């Protein structure tokens with residue numbers, strides 16, 4: 441198979457779809473890899489390193505898209521890339537289609553086979569291709585939250601860890617999955633007073649096993665959300681229902697009751713956000729203020745720690761890329777349920793139930809259409 445790696449063109453996206461070591465692995469299985477010139481420069485991976493690993497370097501994205509059987513990239517295609525995709529081509533990337541009707545329409549029109557990293561899922565609910573970026577975003581969420589709490593950044597002027605004689609800052613984490621766990625690790629490490637909420641009791645038990653009484657866990661219901669959000673300096677939104685739009689569990693009324701110039705980092709913004717007041721922002725203009733509360737809603741947080749993120753991403757994308765490249769998408773998806781869950785669109789049909797539900801499309805089970 442010919443695998444194409446375009447340079448990412450989403451604003452402030454510095455990651456790339458593969459490392460030179462990933463190229464070597466695919467080459468060892470007999471595949472050809474074409475990499476767009478300069479694709480790795482955002483994370484200091486040179487064309488020379490890719491060429492040395494066995495990739496062919498090409499000058500334009502047109503050559504990548506027209507020549508490849510599979511496009512392997514980080515973020516969803518941008519409008520300038522829609523017309524470059526072609527029927528039957530495999531698109532293997534983060535897509536987050538549920539909150540993105542225009543992107544979904546565009547991809548349906550191209551009749552690509554769209555495999556979304558974030559919905560590849562094991563039987564026990566584990567999302568192996570979301571996990572490393574969630575680790576990154578979870579760790580970053582407390583870092584950026586602490587930054588925007590500084591007075592010069594417009595924040596309340598609170599140090600999360602406090603000092604002897606002065607109360608610690610309080611952090612509320614909504615959703616105790618991978619993002620939530622990583623955020624809790626950093627928040628506890630900083631010495632903040634940490635609340636964690638989830639609808640899944642088992643996650644809360646797990647967190648208490650790990651952190652003991654350094655975190656306060658609460659089941660996620662409207663009363664507990666109201667109490668914790670309005671008593672916090674930093675709120676981290678990290679809920680997920682895989683494939684679906686994020687539930688908007690923080691209402692505008694709750695935001696209105698929050699402390700002045702406290703901060704919300706809505707990590708779940710890539711699935712639409714979990715507060716009623718969230719809308720996507722960029723790394724260049726990461727925040728906006730509603731009701732005197734600072735909102736940070738960047739959908740591609742790991743993009744700015746591009747090198748760490750690119751290596752972490754390639755570690756987990758390569759095994760499935762190999763399954764697809766070695767067997768073709770149909771055989772690979774039919775023989776691996778985890779991969780089948782990743783196939784969101786198949787030749788103009790929506791093959792992921794939750795994506796179809798979120799966007800009002802007809803759901804076509806993959807087993808029926810392949």
Ligand SMILES: NC(=O)c1ccc[n+]([C@@H]2O[C@H](COP(=O)([O-])OP(=O)(O)OC[C@H]3O[C@@H](n4cnc5c(N)ncnc54)[C@H](O)[C@@H]3O)[C@@H](O)[C@H]2O)c1
Pocket residue numbers: 558567570571573574575577614615616617618619620637638639640643660678679680681686687689706707708709710711738739740741742
């Ligand atoms: N902005 C970014 O750059 C970025 C990067 C990585 C991940 N993300 C996003 O962060 C979100 C979380 O990802 P994750 O990997 O931690 O997911 P996860 O599945 O590991 O965890 C999600 C948790 O949310 C909980 N949950 C569901 N509904 C809830 C509710 N109503 N109240 C409280 N908890 C609820 C689930 O029980 C689960 O424990 C996803 O939307 C993911 O796409 C964003």
